[in-house]
Amino acid sequence: MKRIFMIAAFLFLNLLILSAQAQKTGSETDKKVDALIAKMTLEEKVGQMTEVTSDVVSTTTNGVHEIDPAKIKEAILKYHVGSILNVSGHAYERKHWYEVISAIQAEAGKDRLKIPVIYGIDAIHGVTYTVGSTLFPQEIAMAATFNKDIAYKAGTITAYETRASYIPWNYSPVLDLGKSPLWPRIYETFGEDPYLIKTMGASIIKGYQGNDISDKFHVAACMKHYLGYGDPVSGKDRTPAWIPDRYMREYFLPPFAEAVKAGARTLMINSGEINGVPIHASHYMLTDVLRGELHFDGIAVTDWRDIEYLHDRHHIAATQKDAVRIAVNAGVDMSMVPYEYSFYNYLIELVHEGKVPMSRINEAVHRILKVKYELGLFERPVGIPDDYPKFGSDEFKNVSLQAATEAITLLKNKNNILPLKKDMKVLVTGPTANTMRSLDGGWSYTWQGDQADVFAANKNTVLKAIRQKIGQENVSYEPGATFDSLLNVNAVVNAAKNADVIVLCLGELSYTENVGNIDDLNLPRAQTDLANELAKTGKPVILVLAEGRPRVVTEAESHSNATLMTYFNGNEGGDALANILFGDANPSGRLPVTYPRFANALVNYYRKNLENGNSDDSHGYNPLYEFGFGLSYTTFAYSNLHLSKPELTENETLTVTVDVKNTGQREGKESVLLYSSQSYASIAPDFKRLRAFDKVSLQPGETKTVTFKITAKDLAFVNDLSKTVTEPGEFKIMIGDQVQTFNYKSDLVPDRAGKL
Structure with missing residues (x-):
């Protein structure tokens, strides 16, 4: 009798919780979700919160991958798994993806409530795990375009091709602050600046999700890695990482806040720990800030094995079961387990023991099911193959080529040596010259991108693109060095004797995550030695840097006549570079990071005034190239910087205009960057901050007026009480070489707590 009473009480409490949720969220989708949850057992609910990797439900024999009937039956019918992710081995053909997803969803259709599985994939620069897809520049290169429209188009195409692979959930974009050049995932970010990240991130999210993620051409975006992962x-x-709350809110949080406003439906959690607290265990970050302040109502999913790591790595949970309790109560909705079902078993026990409330389970499951409904998975769990005729099309490839072209950043061009003449004899050398791995980077066909030369064999490396551009007879090639050792240097030097110019390709091989960790930011010595030997030949050297982060190249770069940064520029990166080298395209990229001169002088551009150095300090801010720097084959002049008023108040908008003229002889694109600085504030102000940008195309002699709108909110900072405030005082607006000053005044002066 007592047991019956407890069950009745449990069901009554469950109905009260669902009723309260329905009152808060009254949409038709919410009502459908609540009705479904009311039918679910605890086991079915916890299954929805469980995500396993594809290896758990697959077998691979002699290189042939397929869904294992017994394993998928166990996952779906026994454990009611709600999500599967990843790829086993390497990229698949679309046909195989159709077979995989169809088998999974067919099994889901046999479960009692027929809830479809949501499949997720890291399509971070195109559909990285589908053969024949359009691979775009990595995010760091996309940021260098300073072109919001290209980011949106890339997001739209990636979404189309992801759905064409029958997958509705994309673990992208990365919104981490790429603050430390040592960090191996910096190439996955939109750079070091919060405004650039949030603007490009919001654009690509809108491309991924469109106006309706239930249609067959869009996917659910996943903003990652919340929060503070990149430093x-x-x-x-x-x-x-050690990041004060004020810094977290000033620099790291804005991209995620903007992504929530842009409608991102899911979020992946930072694998690290901040100030000793793993984010997967932080109720403050996952509930108070994410839900309470940002009002995010989508799925919060862990990263790989990260609940398990609360015990194994972070040592804040004495047992694996306790790790599950801590993470779920902190605000985790779905666990990327990913290899077995311990999370499922532990969580059921914890609910029965009263250590995880049913309200927390229902909340998490509501979010998961709502996204599944929004994606249209209940009506269309598998797409129709013939609905995607543009997959891998020339139309899509041309957008990738445009992005790759606008990303390439010209850092030096002594005596206008570039563009080169097409009848020149060119020696191509260096470890990044003839591999797609240094164009695509990690997350390309495989996790580490180590099979890019196989899967992208029909694409042009830098060497192949140059040969195609000016003819095989005009191009000689010697590798000169691997990434960390010299090869036959004499052969390179001898080849240089017959060349008019040397294209020296240095940089990095593909990598990601901990595999990309390094102990020295300097370019490996062998590559610098190769540059030094080539400099001795007296032939002009065009240095091409294909790398995912700004490796210190100061010595090698000092010998170059021209320097170009290509980042990891995607499958069309070789052609884009050849077009720029020989004048068929005009470079317009700008650095989205500060390029350091020395390995121990790593300062971001939004530095404090103290970091500039003084008369007694010769070691102040002195990068090789500053954030936002980039040259063109034409020249631009700025004039007539005008502010609509000399004073700004809290409810007004300041209109800023500036004229930009193409003063050169060829068409070009110019990224117009607006910076602001505050002269004095209660917190030491940043030296300058990017507040707006736009990109314009100008014919020779053409002038355009570029307009920006600035409000008091755009000038705000986070004070020492973690409150966002705009303090009265003098401000500067800086665009190009133009500077204007205005005053911000407010009758409602906030106190230190941010209250008026």
């Missing part, structure tokens, strides 16, 4: 103290992946 570990050591620079190593998944290692501790």
Whole structure:
């Protein structure tokens, strides 16, 4: 009798919770979700919160991958798994993806409530795990375009091709602050500036999700990695960071806040720990800030094994079961377990023991099911193959080529040596010259991108693109060095004797996550030695840097006549570079990071005035190239910077206009960057901050007026009480070489707590 009473009480409490949720969220989708949850057992609910990797439900024999009937039956019918992710081995053909997803969803259709599985994939620069897809520049290169429209188009195409692979959930974009150049995932970010990140991030999210993610051409975006992942103290992946709350809110939080406003439906959690607290265990970050302040109502999913790591790595949970309790109560909705079902078993026990409330389970499951309904998975769990005729099309490839072209950043061009003449004899050399791995980077066909030369064999490396551009007879090639050792240097030097110019390609091989950790930011010595030997030949050297982060190249770069940064520029990166080298395209990229001169002088551009150095300090801010720097084959002049008023108040908008003229001889694109600085504030102000940008195309002699709108909110900072305030005082607006000053005044002066 007592047991019956307890069950009745449990069901009554469950109905009260669902009723309260329905009162708060009254949409038709919410009502459908609540009705479904009311039918679910605890086991079915916890299954929805469980995500396993595809290896758990697959077998691979002699290189042939397929869904294992017994394993998928166990996952779905026994454990009611709500999500599966990843790829086994390497990229699949679309046909195989159709078979995989169809088998999974067919099994889901046999479960009692027929809830579809939501499949997730890291399509971070195109559909990285589908053969023949359109691979775009990595995010760091996309940021260098300073072109919001390209980011949106890339997001739209990636969504189309992801759905064409029958997958509705994309673990992208990365919104981490790429603050530390040592960090191996910096190439996955939109750079070091919060405004650039949030603007490009919001654009690509809108491309991914469109106006309705239930249609067959869009996917659910996943903003990651919330929060503070990109600035570990050591620079190593998944290692501790020390970030004061004020800094977290000033620099790290804005991209995520903007992504929530843009409608991102899911979020992945930072694998690291901040100030000793793993984010997966932080109720403050996952509930108070994410839900209470940002009002995010989508799915919060862990990263790989990160609940398990609360015990194994972070040592804040004495047992694996306790790790599950801590994470779920902190605000985790779905666990990327990913190899077995311990999370499922532990969580059911914890609910029965009263250590995880049913309200927390219902809340998490509501979010998961709502996204599944929004994606249209209940009506269309598998797409129709013939609905995607543009997959891998020339139309899509041309957008990738445009992005790759606008990303390439010209850093030096002594005596206008570039563009080169097409009848020149060119020696191509260096470890990044003839591999797609240094164009695509990690997350390309495989996790580490180590099979890019196989899967992208029909694409042009830098060497192949140059040969195609000016003819094989005009191009000689010697590798000169691997990434960390010299090869036959004499052969390179001898080849240089017959060349008019040397294209020296240095940089990095593909990598990601902890595999990309390094102990020295300097370019490997062998590559610098190759540059030094080539400099001795007296032939002009065009230095091409294909790398995912700004490796210190000061010595090698000092010998170059021209320097170009290509980042990890995607499958069309070789052609884009050849077009720029020989004048068929005009470079317009700008650095989205500060390029350091020395390995121990790593300062972001939004530095404090103290970091500039003084008369007694010769070691102040002195990068090789500053954030936002980039040259063109034409020249631009700025004039007539005008502010609509000399004073701004809290309810007004300041209109800023500036004229930009193409003063050169060829068409070009110019990224117009607006910076502001505050002269004095209660917190030491940043030297300058990017507040707006736009990109314009100008014919020779053409002038355009570029207009920006600035409000008091755009000038705000986070004070020492973690409150966002705009303090009265003098401000500067800086665009190009133009500077204007205005005053911000407010009759409602906030106190230190941010209250008026």
